[in-house]
Amino acid sequence: MQPQYIIVHQQVAPYVAHIQLNRPSELNALNLQLMGELRDALKLLDSDDQVRAIVISGNDKAFAAGADIKQMAEKSAIDMLNIDQFSTWDTIKKTKKPIIAATSGFVLGGGCELAMLCDMIVASETTRFGQPEIKLGIMPGAGGTQRLTRAVGKALAMEMVLTGRMITATEALHAGLINKIVPVELYLQEAIKLASEVADMSPVAVKLAKEAVLKAFDSSLEEGLHFERKNFYLLFASQDQQEGMKAFTEKRKPVFKGK
Numbered sequence: 001m002q003p004q005y006i007i008v009h010q011q012v013a014p015y016v017a018h019i020q021l022n023r024p025s026e027l028n029a030l031n032l033q034l035m036g037e038l039r040d041a042l043k044l045l046d047s048d049d050q051v052r053a054i055v056i057s058g059n060d061k062a063f064a065a066g067a068d069i070k071q072m073a074e075k076s077a078i079d080m081l082n083i084d085q086f087s088t089w090d091t092i093k094k095t096k097k098p099i100i101a102a103t104s105g106f107v108l109g110g111g112c113e114l115a116m117l118c119d120m121i122v123a124s125e126t127t128r129f130g131q132p133e134i135k136l137g138i139m140p141g142a143g144g145t146q147r148l149t150r151a152v153g154k155a156l157a158m159e160m161v162l163t164g165r166m167i168t169a170t171e172a173l174h175a176g177l178i179n180k181i182v183p184v185e186l187y188l189q190e191a192i193k194l195a196s197e198v199a200d201m202s203p204v205a206v207k208l209a210k211e212a213v214l215k216a217f218d219s220s221l222e223e224g225l226h227f228e229r230k231n232f233y234l235l236f237a238s239q240d241q242q243e244g245m246k247a248f249t250e251k252r253k254p255v256f257k258g259k
């Protein structure tokens, strides 16, 4: 069945796929169906040999303005527990291929959390990031208090989470939340360019390197270093390692096969 709230573009560049969140009349509010469609699309792309990096975008006005407030408004705690909307997010988190968020306009609540769940963020200069849940009498629930704090530090995270203040793309760049800011006409193009750069590398090395960087968020330094070393040694079993080093000595561009 065709998804209703996302559009999947295969091969927007060699080995790069693009998922566009497409619920513009609601500023791409992340309802359960949209998140389910996103999870399913990412699962398919993650197992597709022709895809090595994935870009997620919204539109110029909104990457996503958060979880769907109208869908949640009447729910009880037990409804929320039973629906367990965040189990979808847990599956998305398991995506092994790198994901780049291309953001513009509102990146709020669950939208900000989705962008932070991606591996890199390319933002247009009109992007506004925020965790405004506190204004609704709730708090972030899809990782906002944890990922934002790790990205920007306690002071700014507390301010954003406790007051709901939105920050500009420039503030986000200085705080370490995003990778780059570009004019609004270019943010998607730049994100695809960044994805292409990653897609040029060995997919095996990219997969293990992403896994090792993410390990830094939930392990001690010792444990993380140990994990990194295992992945490093493992890469010497790949043909791509042989090709990469041979190409270096032969002064040519390597051709990586993901094996």
Ligand code: CAA
Pocket: 025, 026, 027, 029, 030, 065, 066, 067, 068, 069, 070, 071, 106, 108, 109, 110, 111, 113, 132, 133, 136, 139, 140, 141, 142, 144
């Ligand atoms: N859920 C449902 N609908 C939303 C929405 C959301 N998060 N954000 C925007 N919309 C809808 C609006 O209701 C409106 O629909 P109607 O035309 O049917 O009224 C439409 O999108 C356009 O929005 P606005 O008219 O409000 O547009 P604006 O430009 O005046 O304001 C805005 C933009 C400041 C982003 C404002 O829409 C807003 O504050 N949105 C809510 C942001 C928010 O609180 N997000 C957190 C949600 S909770 C969450 O995400 C929990 C979690 O951790 C997972």
